[in-house]
Amino acid sequence: METIILKLSGLHCSSCAVNIDLTLEDLQGVKNSSTNYAKSETKITFDSKITNLDSIKTTIHNLGYQVD
Numbered sequence: 001m002e003t004i005i006l007k008l009s010g011l012h013c014s015s016c017a018v019n020i021d022l023t024l025e026d027l028q029g030v031k032n033s034s035t036n037y038a039k040s041e042t043k044i045t046f047d048s049k050i051t052n053l054d055s056i057k058t059t060i061h062n063l064g065y066q067v068d
Helices: 014-026 053-062
Strands: 002-009 030-036 041-046
Touching: 002 053, 014 030, 014 041, 014 053, 041 053
Parallel strands: none
Antiparallel strands: 002 041, 030 041
16 A cells, blocks of 8 residues: 655635545545645555556546646
C-alpha cells in the first residue's frame, strides 16, 4: 500500500471533498481517501499493484477538480 497527498484546486465547499472521497474509494485499488476542503488536499491510500497515480489524477480531473 502507498499513501500520497495531493494538492487540489477547484473545490468550492465541503461537499466537493465528500464527492472526491466517495468517488476515489469506489476506484479499484483505493483503500482510503480523505479530502480536506480547508487545506485543498487529499490523502489517498492505494494498492499500486491495482491502480496508479495517473488513474487517480484522471478520476479527480473527471470530477472537475485539478491536481496541482
